[in-house]
Amino acid sequence: MTDFMEQGILIGIIATGIRLAIPYLLAALGEMLTQRSGVFNLGLEGIMLMGAFFGFYVTFVTHSPMLGLLAAIVAGALMGLLMAFVSVTLQAEQGISGIGLSMLGWGLSGLFFRLYVGGIQTIEGLKPWKIPVLGDIPILGPMFFNHNIIAYFAFLLVPISWFVLFRTTWGLSVRAVGMTPQAVDTLGVSVTKMRYQCLIIGGMLAGLAGATLTVANTHMFADNITAGRGFIAIALVYFGRWSPWGILAGSLLFSMADSFQLWVQVLGINFPYELAVMLPYIVTIVALMISFGRVWPPAALGKPYERGVRG
Amino acid sequence: MSSKINHLEMRDIVKRFPGVLSNDHVSIDIAAGEVLALLGENGAGKTTLMNVLYGLYQPDEGSILINGEAVHIESPRSAIDKGIGMVHQHFMLVPTLTVCENVALGMPSDKGALLDLEPVARKIVEIGATYGVSVNPNACVWQLSVGEQQRVEIIKALYRGADLLIMDEPTAVLTPQEAQDLISLLKIMAKQGRSVIIISHKLNEVMEVSDKVVVLRDGKKVGAVNTRSTNPEELARMMVGRDSKMITREHREYQGECVLCVEDLCVTNNMGTPALRSISLGVRPGEILGIAGVSGNGQKEFAEAISGLRPVDAGKILLSGEEITNCSPKKIIDKGLGYVPEDRLHVGTIPSFNIWENLLLKDHANAPFAKCGFLNASLIRTHSETLVSEYDIKTPDLETATGKLSGGNIQRLILAREITRQPKVLVAAYPTRGLDIGAAEYVHEMLLNASMAGMGIILISEELDEVQKLSDRVAVFFDGRIMDVLPAEAADEKTLGLLMAGLCITKESISDNGMEGKEIG
Amino acid sequence: GGDQKPAAPKADAPKTQKLKIALVLPSTVDDMAWAQSMYEALKKLQSQSKDGIELAVSERMGKPVDAGAAIRQYATQGFDIIIAHGAQYQSVVKEIAPEFPKITFAYGTGFQSGPNIFAYDPQAQEGAYVMGVLAAKMSKSKIVGIVGPVEAGDAIKYNKGFQMGVAAAGGDVKTRIAYTGSFNEIVKAGEIAKTHMDAGADLLTGSSQQAVGAIKAVAGKPGTYWLSTDMDQSAVAPDAVLASQVYNWEKVLTKIIDLRKAGTVGGQHLTLSFADGMLDLKYNPKLEGKIPQDVKAAVEKAKKDIAAGTIKIDLSK
Amino acid sequence: MKGKTILVSFAALVGALLIGAIFILLAKSDPIRAYGVMLTGPFSSSFGLTETLVRTTPLLLTGLGIIISFRSGVLNIGGEGQILVGAIASAGVAVTLSAVPALVLFPLVLLSGALAGGIWGGIAGFLKAKLNVNEILSTVMLNQIAAQLYLLLIRGILIDPQEVAYGTGVPQTALVPAGVWLSRLIPGTRLNTGFILALILAVLVYILLMHTTVGYRLRAVGAGAEAARYAGINVPFYMVLSMFLAGALAGLAGTVEVLGVHHRALEDISAGYGFSAIVAALFGRLHPIGIIPASVLFGALILGADMMQRAVSIPAAIVMVIQGFVILFVVASDVFIRRPELLEQWKTWRRRRSGEVA
Ligand SMILES: Nc1ncnc2c1ncn2[C@@H]1O[C@H](COP(=O)(O)OP(=O)(O)OP(=O)(O)O)[C@@H](O)[C@H]1O
Ligand SMILES: Nc1ncnc2c1ncn2[C@@H]1O[C@H](COP(=O)(O)OP(=O)(O)OP(=O)(O)O)[C@@H](O)[C@H]1O
């Protein structure tokens, strides 16, 4: 292959990988926050679907992608609120409510799509926005600085969420409430309030993640368009060990492996493509196998908080 | 923050839990500058009453008055705002956070939303200096010894500048020195016009620090006296409802082989620093070897290494002649070692398992309780019933989840299990920590009887009188070393105290680096 | 579908002489592909037929266990014709049909008919071949790309046919294939299309309902075109879909209905091919002008030759 | 208490259906008729009853595995992948060894299905126990890998030769020899002896967990790993064992789908049972007997909603909506059964509030 071609491939792999990483990054950062507060939200898939639909629908009606994204965020927040009411206020088993939420999100998005759109329709979604100057740098420009604004936001969100977690009083409470809720409670911070806030923010990000698929990537909505991305995002939270940087690493690793296998297929290396499709999943597991160091999962993860109940 | 608390009263407080009446029309009152002691057996309702005062529980009946006017404390937040602080019986610390962060938690920051730990750290050092409760503000809590964690809890309360400080068994895990410091601290606070409510099972402390004593039994108030006009015996009688019997132990001499020998044992702790620096010890059949020392000087690691829960870096452990160094816990148990662990709730038992399941924790797979892989339910049941009555473990039935039992009863269950297995050696770590007088006496009796029956016993404890009363010999741990091994009669409070502090008459050298050694431990 | 007539009365209810047809779909009636094409054909027949057709639809029956229940329930409710619109339904249809000899079952893509089973069998490879020719002749970069779902069933037929067409057209045009590993990974399909285009392809095609994702991606890059199959997908991207292979389901269905009227409840393997006129190539009128006459001529020739059988498409290769 | 449980759950169900009705109305359809079919359909006809149990069977088998793993402290959401691996392994063995006499082949097929699933689950268990790889991550990933592996095999080396011959290439194995089919309990239905097998296994799992030393250890490892280690139990080993057993049961579920329902391995053979089984298991209080009614009801819910879609003309999406609401409402109502005092507490709390206001 010619030099130029290889260069093009490299650019392609990186650019595609970054594009693929966005939804995982957004959803996983949200789930990280939720889990840090002690709630295991298995309903991510459903929230993303709702975000995907409302992002598409509002853009479809108003022709304004920004309004679409806003709608997706609101939809996500409402789904997060629902999860909060069921799993925090009513202390429901989080595994079940999560799966319930997934089904609900899948159903509602599909239903609304049928009732209010009625078939495949396309929108003028977000276009890539080349950052002036930076975007013109050869090689690096097309790789990193020619994406849609959600992409830039998602990557910006990594340092932001790190800062919020480790440099603000609210972040301190979040880190504490998932680990030792009774400590937070006895210091006069409401465990319920913290968990509601985190679930809602997590929902917003998941909604936005879903909207990325419709408003930014495909410019259309279709039944179950997320195709299991919500669950991958949850897995990536564990990969990232509840740290924004770890989640960034996980999302990029997974997506780069994915875009790499797409290119391998397109360039016609001859072997069962299923093996290629498996690659990102295998890579992720292997990467976690060889990772080390003490892990501190949120000790109260999945446990509804009850006052005065020991350990 | 509202006006200062000059007088606080809890009137006819009633608090019910499913199946339990934890507080039955209890009334207490306390004025500024007073120290009120709450006494009572395990499960008497002391913590519940204080949780009501701190806004954690809402009383089913009764009212709370501050400076004469009724107040409604609907949450810890409003308790804190009203100037009430509480140091809880079970630590309320976040292990992954630093001391600083734990203290700053829930407090407004000078920089608004941004975290600003500098001043917090400074104030922590300040408080440490004034009250003699020093901890490294930047250490992570999970790295701290129990004693240090207790200090953090106290600092948390002081930091919030409470007028009224509730202390739920603060000295349960403190060494004599630490306890002394705390007592004087409380006195200072009282002088400053603060009020203190202290819960304790240690009557001598109560006598020393308190102005008034209230005694609870089964949720009812059974007595309220001025400390000056009472004495420990009376208090004990009020609590237990009978005279407490004095344990006496005639002194014996031991010859012959050690049933457990430890030679040059070296072990690393969770932080990867040395916890034991070549320890050598031995206990003979029927002997009780006391191990005194400030918690965090290697006792925990020592017990874990012997029972196979912690890898041994160097040295040998022999159980009745056979080497068990780095064997699996299973093997060591089978070879006849019993262990009453420090964390009785999460290591000694499985909280969600019921009584009989926990009684069988170590024997579930052994005949006659299991035949070819199947549990023999009927036999297990009868066996458990006999144990429950024999060690009178207070429980509704055998199906009750062990986590629901009071600390005393959980400890009885563990002892019942460990002793009836008749191990050659029994390691008991802090067996009476947090237990009321009655329960503590009972545990002591059990240990003595076991030793009479020829069991070698290693008793790890911070309670000097406990160590003195029970042990034949006392080894003092400091910074992973044995300062000295004394015969019982030589082990008086003063000597032990010095040795535990790392000071000793002969070896000046250690005394210098002593203190920082303590910091690491 | 959201807009159909009230469903069939229970089997014991008195039978109307209205023809009762049940349709079982793996995806939804608005998937812009395989399922929608059949659904719309049925709706058309329904509106045309004089003594009326009663239509019942089950969507999202992708799971064979659900499809089995649906088909069996329709059978017990006394439908006249039950159409299981998917190759994966062969197994369950062949199991249930013998129990209901009076009912006509139809499924496809398939070949195994039975006494009361019609197996309809679109010759996807024929249209694919022709579009291969079109693609090869239209491609400036000499690279064309296929966005594949799972390498199985119709996808194999379609892809092979397309590749042969490209090869036959000459001018050493390269065909590249990549698969998503799923039938409804719209996002992945889009990414594969983008990757194809980044790698130089300027004409793309692909089957299954996920294709819409790829079409939209192609529409995003002027000068690249999409060739669609299963149904005319130009609605999705009027400026990108050059031509479509369309199945004439009405004709197949009418044939089945007439055969049944004549007393033949099944037993035939019905192909949809250029030869029997049930397969067609449809240019997108908006873009038809862009296609040079000689190309059109080549395409027409290929169609004729296939219909005449002078071009044989051997799939076993 | 029992009565109260039923009452609360019933109230929750009604609540869910009321909300669901709003959406049925949105779809311009008749909720009364819809629910009539949905609630009676699965139980009224022999068709309904048998089809309900056809769905119950894999839910029950997979759910039993979920119970073992959850009870051992392993959050296994890899049922989906384990089912697929079990299905393809059993089908593969059955079609390749079709010459072997059924008497020998049948146990062989069951075994291979269980073993394959067990190994697939065991991988996640091993990764957790020895390499500290979180099981939620590994099982999610292994699900995806299994799905691709499954496709690779049914369209590749295991594809039905006829499909190749005719060039239709539908991704499915050849029919497994009739000798190893699980016989149908009622002719003209798909209810097969796999259901009986599932019931028997439920009892066996109950005995294993509650009455054997291995079961005791599994539960101990789950309820208190530290204490288990202290008591001399080999914690890593039992973690792996629990995931092996979980996988084996899910693998059997896949095998039953092959031998009892489809008689071959084909595309999408698992209708999301891997996830539904988690719901069924948790509703069954992670109890091997409690899960039996739970999975029957859940099976009925799945079928009933499907029948509703057919009876009244509504988009299929409604099915998911209603299932979602039912799950959420029932699980949320659970709190009033677990902690009846909560209601009281809230009442007193509200009284205080109003008292203050006054
Ligand atoms: N949250 C709770 N739920 C149910 N029962 C409780 C709860 N908290 C306390 N109890 C019960 O109330 C009674 C009093 O408990 P409490 O903790 O107040 O005793 P205590 O005097 O503090 O005992 P100890 O000296 O061991 O700390 C006990 O029977 C206990 O089981
Ligand atoms: N480290 C290990 N690796 C693999 N298998 C093991 C390991 N340890 C024990 N096993 C096997 O697991 C099963 C239970 O082992 P475990 O040691 O927990 O109980 P056990 O004491 O060996 O059995 P029993 O209680 O009947 O004496 C046994 O079959 C044992 O051979």
Ligand SMILES: [Mg+2]
């Ligand atoms: Mg207490």
Ligand SMILES: [Mg+2]
């Ligand atoms: Mg053994």
